[in-house]
Amino acid sequence: MGRLFNFPGGIHLEEHKSVSNGTAVRKSGIPARLFVPLDQHIGPAAECIVSKGEKVLKGQTIGSATEYISAPVHAPTSGTVIDIQKFPAAHASALPSDVVIIEPDGKDEWQTRTPLNNYRDIDPSELRNIVRGAGIVGLGGAAFPTFVKLNPVGHDIKALILNGAECEPWITCDDMLMRTRHGDIIEGARVMRHALQAARVIIAIEDNKPQAISALKPYADKYEWLTVQEIPTRYPTGGEKQLIRILTGQDVPSHGLPLDLDLVVQNVATAAAVHHAINEMQPLISRIITVTGPGVKSPCNIEALIGTPMSDLIDMAGGYTRDADRLIMGGPMMGITLKTDVTPVIKATNCLLVQTPDAKRDATTTRACIRCGECVKVCPMRLLPQQLYWYSRSRNFDQLQRHHLFDCIECGCCAEVCPSHIPLVQYYRFGKSEIWKKEQETLKADRARMRTEARLEREERIKAERKARHARAKAAKAAGSDSKQTEIKAAVARAKARKAEQKSATEDA
Amino acid sequence: MDFDQHQHYSPHIPASSTVSNVMLKVVLALVPGIITYIAFFGWGVLVNIIIAGIAALGSEAVAVALRRQPVAPTLMDGSALVTAILLALALPPHSAWWLIVVGTTFAIIIAKQLYGGLGYNPFNPAMAGYVVVLISFPLEMTRWNPPLSLADAPMSLLESFQYSLTGILPERLDLDMISLATPLDVMRTQLDLGNSLDTITTGNGIFGIVAGTGSEWVSLAFLAGGLWLLFERIIDWRIPASLLASLLLLSGLFSLIDSSNFASPAFHLFAGATMLGAFFIATDPVSASTTPVGRLIFGAGCGILIYVIRTWGGYPDGIAFSVLLMNMAAPLIDYYTQPRVIGQQKNRS
Numbered sequence: 001m002g003r004l005f006n007f008p009g010g011i012h013l014e015e016h017k018s019v020s021n022g023t024a025v026r027k028s029g030i031p032a033r034l035f036v037p038l039d040q041h042i043g044p045a046a047e048c049i050v051s052k053g054e055k056v057l058k059g060q061t062i063g064s065a066t067e068y069i070s071a072p073v074h075a076p077t078s079g080t081v082i083d084i085q086k087f088p089a090a091h092a093s094a095l096p097s098d099v100v101i102i103e104p105d106g107k108d109e110w111q112t113r114t115p116l117n118n119y120r121d122i123d124p125s126e127l128r129n130i131v132r133g134a135g136i137v138g139l140g141g142a143a144f145p146t147f148v149k150l151n152p153v154g155h156d157i158k159a160l161i162l163n164g165a166e167c168e169p170w171i172t173c174d175d176m177l178m179r180t181r182h183g184d185i186i187e188g189a190r191v192m193r194h195a196l197q198a199a200r201v202i203i204a205i206e207d208n209k210p211q212a213i214s215a216l217k218p219y220a221d222k223y224e225w226l227t228v229q230e231i232p233t234r235y236p237t238g239g240e241k242q243l244i245r246i247l248t249g250q251d252v253p254s255h256g257l258p259l260d261l262d263l264v265v266q267n268v269a270t271a272a273a274v275h276h277a278i279n280e281m282q283p284l285i286s287r288i289i290t291v292t293g294p295g296v297k298s299p300c301n302i303e304a305l306i307g308t309p310m311s312d313l314i315d316m317a318g319g320y321t322r323d324a325d326r327l328i329m330g331g332p333m334m335g336i337t338l339k340t341d342v343t344p345v346i347k348a349t350n351c352l353l354v355q356t357p358d359a360k361r362d363a364t365t366t367r368a369c370i371r372c373g374e375c376v377k378v379c380p381m382r383l384l385p386q387q388l389y390w391y392s393r394s395r396n397f398d399q400l401q402r403h404h405l406f407d408c409i410e411c412g413c414c415a416e417v418c419p420s421h422i423p424l425v426q427y428y429r430f431g432k433s434e435i436w437k438k439e440q441e442t443l444k445a446d447r448a449r450m451r452t453e454a455r456l457e458r459e460e461r462i463k464a465e466r467k468a469r470h471a472r473a474k475a476a477k478a479a480g481s482d483s484k485q486t487e488i489k490a491a492v493a494r495a496k497a498r499k500a501e502q503k504s505a506t507e508d509a
Numbered sequence: 510m511d512f513d514q515h516q517h518y519s520p521h522i523p524a525s526s527t528v529s530n531v532m533l534k535v536v537l538a539l540v541p542g543i544i545t546y547i548a549f550f551g552w553g554v555l556v557n558i559i560i561a562g563i564a565a566l567g568s569e570a571v572a573v574a575l576r577r578q579p580v581a582p583t584l585m586d587g588s589a590l591v592t593a594i595l596l597a598l599a600l601p602p603h604s605a606w607w608l609i610v611v612g613t614t615f616a617i618i619i620a621k622q623l624y625g626g627l628g629y630n631p632f633n634p635a636m637a638g639y640v641v642v643l644i645s646f647p648l649e650m651t652r653w654n655p656p657l658s659l660a661d662a663p664m665s666l667l668e669s670f671q672y673s674l675t676g677i678l679p680e681r682l683d684l685d686m687i688s689l690a691t692p693l694d695v696m697r698t699q700l701d702l703g704n705s706l707d708t709i710t711t712g713n714g715i716f717g718i719v720a721g722t723g724s725e726w727v728s729l730a731f732l733a734g735g736l737w738l739l740f741e742r743i744i745d746w747r748i749p750a751s752l753l754a755s756l757l758l759l760s761g762l763f764s765l766i767d768s769s770n771f772a773s774p775a776f777h778l779f780a781g782a783t784m785l786g787a788f789f790i791a792t793d794p795v796s797a798s799t800t801p802v803g804r805l806i807f808g809a810g811c812g813i814l815i816y817v818i819r820t821w822g823g824y825p826d827g828i829a830f831s832v833l834l835m836n837m838a839a840p841l842i843d844y845y846t847q848p849r850v851i852g853q854q855k856n857r858s
């Protein structure tokens with residue numbers, strides 16, 4: 001590797017990592033009830049395939065993926081399904097979504113697991129299927145179905161990049177994973193490399209995690225396809241596009257994918273999950289979660305079953321301090337605030353951050369934009385955040401798109417440095433969702449129009465055909481059998497021509 | 510436990526900067542310049558600042574109250590104070606109180622609040638106020654008191670106040686003794702008359718080492734304050750750098766061509782309000798360009814205009830007009846200098 005590159009903008013943030021990474025990862029055990037949401041990933045929710053009263057075993061699929069981009073969900077332990085109902089979900093909107101409520105029987109009894117062949121003997125497409133069946137999604141917070149990103153679709157993958165940057169303040173779950181379960185990550189990396197037929201694997205880690213780096217470094221000496229790359233600590237190095245730029249100096253094209261550069265980026269925790277799925281036949285039913293912030297008494301990392309109520313984890317972390325003021329899922333920069341801690345943790349929950357009030361920045365300290373340009377300086381995508389803000393405010397959607405709103409990665413650098421405390425990212429999310437809505441509407445309108453047009457056309461055609469038939473019938477009557485002969489000849493000629501056309505078409509293909 | 514979600518937006522970390530913080534640092538950065546100014550030119554400078562400050566805060570409070578917005582937070586943001594100080598520094602020391610009040614209230618009420626308050630003003634309020642009094646009261650605006658070293662009996666703070674408020678001078682002084690043309694003014698009129706540089710400066714006490722007696726030190730102090738703002742990352746280097754560079758280049762070029770009829774680059778950099786303008790006025794974020802390239806163009810434009818106005822224009826110093834003209838161009842500059850977004854092939858699609 002050697003040379004590293006730079007990305008524009010970015011900021012240095014207070015890390016607050018030592019608050020939670022001083023103690024070993026704790027296990028949460030089995031809670032009294034598990035609330036497993038069917039909608040935990042990007043794509044349509046899984047479809048529930050168990051019913052009330054049914055007994056389930058650990059690892060059993062309880063929701064199956066119905067579309068390509070989706071993921072199944074599994075029972076995190078054995079027990080009884082006591083209900084399927086709407087429940088507050090871990091979304092910013094907190095709109096309730098379907099949740100399978102499981103009462104554990106305490107036996108933690110696995111479903112039968114048949115060992116697989118060595119991953120090397122499994123065909124990459126079969127590997128992808130297993131990863132898909134295990135419900136694995138990106139564990140860095142995005143929750144995009146992993147198997148989709150294990151498909152090289154015709155590209156010669158130059159490198160699989162494992163993202164261990166963990167650039168958001170406070171979060172340490174990946175750090176802890178890399179320190180203590182490095183073997184799992186490496187095994188996962190080998191499987192993924194095989195699935196992608198990737199030339200190399202690069203594990204990128206911010207240099208504020210020396211223990212994680214030294215835990216993984218030895219493997220790089222062992223495997224010539226592996227590089228463990230220390231990268232400078234600067235938010236947002238862990239952004240996919242920023243990471244790629246740091247490592248390769250290349251930019252992922254706008255609206256493009258890393259795949260366009262023959263690269264694939266996965267989170268380190270995702271790699272460990274892939275290892276569990278392939279080598280231990282264990283679907284994604286638990287993960288490490290950092291519970292931290294000034295609002296909890298003893299911050300720590302907890303390995304919890306998916307579906308555990310967040311309040312259980314807060315209790316394990318000593319409970320709230322008196323001035324706890326908001327609960328955030330994810331990091332302080334990109335996380336979302338939640339309405340209630342009865343919300344269950346999902347696959348994407350990497351961190352629960354409890355913050356205390358900020359006297360310097362709240363809804364009352366917001367001022368007008370003074371056009372200071374600080375936001376421009378720190379934007380890692382080289383956008384003009386304050387222009388985007390103006391156009392979002394004035395709902396000028398054309399200008400928003402012309403100013404590349406959709407290239408915004410919502411990293412929040414701009415909002416962090418803004419002296420006027422404008423919730424800039426909020427405006428961008430609003431702008432994006434409005435544009436999506438409008439696009440949906442035009443799409444719908446287009447479809448409706450096309451349907452009407454097609455109908456009219458069909459009616460016209462039928463009418464014309466009917467007329468033609470009438471005319472022909474008349475003509476045939478008049479001309480008698482002579483013309484019948486010619487008609488047959490013509491029909492034969494037509495059939496021949498059609499055959500030739502088909503032949504050339506197949507040859508083209 | 511339930512939480513009230515709606516007050517909180519990301520990022521969820523303590524704010525690293527606030528508008529009042531920024532303004533406070535700007536004021537701090539002005540302090541060395543102000544002290545030097547007072548040291549060389551007397552209490553009139555301070556009297557200017559005090560009167561302008563009161564007028565600015567007062568008119569801002571009234572305007573904000575009329576617009577039914579909370580008064581205290583707006584006053585606390587410090588922007589009115591910065592406007593007041595900049596305007597006070599631009600006016601001749603010992604200006605009459607009404608002149609200061611007219612300029613300041615125009616700056617705050619017309620140039621700022623009528624447009625919607627801080628952030629919405631297309632023009633630099635201080636410079637808008639300055640230009641209004643410059644055009645309305647041209648005579649008063651040429652009466653600069655000489656540096657203390659040339660004055661016979663400088664006024665005390667009390668006498669300065671009295672003079673500004675009542676127009677009554679202490680008995681021992683008369684109007685001529687406190688109204689002098691500035692070095693820039695002298696330079697321009699004398700050059701216009703066809704005199705050569707040497708004959709203008711030699712023997713005239715208002716000219717110092719490279720620019721004006723005293724005022725060159727004031728400029729140096731403003732430069733120091735400006736550099737501190739750069740260091741504190743309150744302002745961006747682009748506008749001051751390109752402003753000073755273009756002024757340097759242009760004055761250097763003409764002085765090379767004809768050194769006896771064009772003032773030296775050093776004179777241009779340290780005379781008048783060049784440093785104040787480069788670091789404190791042209792950098793006003795609200796009315797300047799915001800894109801990186803745009804800022805270079807904005808600064809260069811200011812520098813060029815300053816030189817042109819000083820050399821061939823009808824006014825002795827060109828900071829205010831240059832900045833206002835470039836303010837007008839700023840939206841257009843911003844539009845055409847959008848940075849290339851990462852991953853985008855072309856500048857604008």
Ligand code: SF4
Nearest residue numbers: 369370372373375418
């Ligand atoms: S940082 Fe805030 S105040 Fe400054 S230009 Fe950007 S949006 Fe405006």
Ligand code: SF4
Nearest residue numbers: 379408409411412414
């Ligand atoms: S949130 Fe968007 S606009 Fe703001 S800094 Fe990040 S990428 Fe730039």
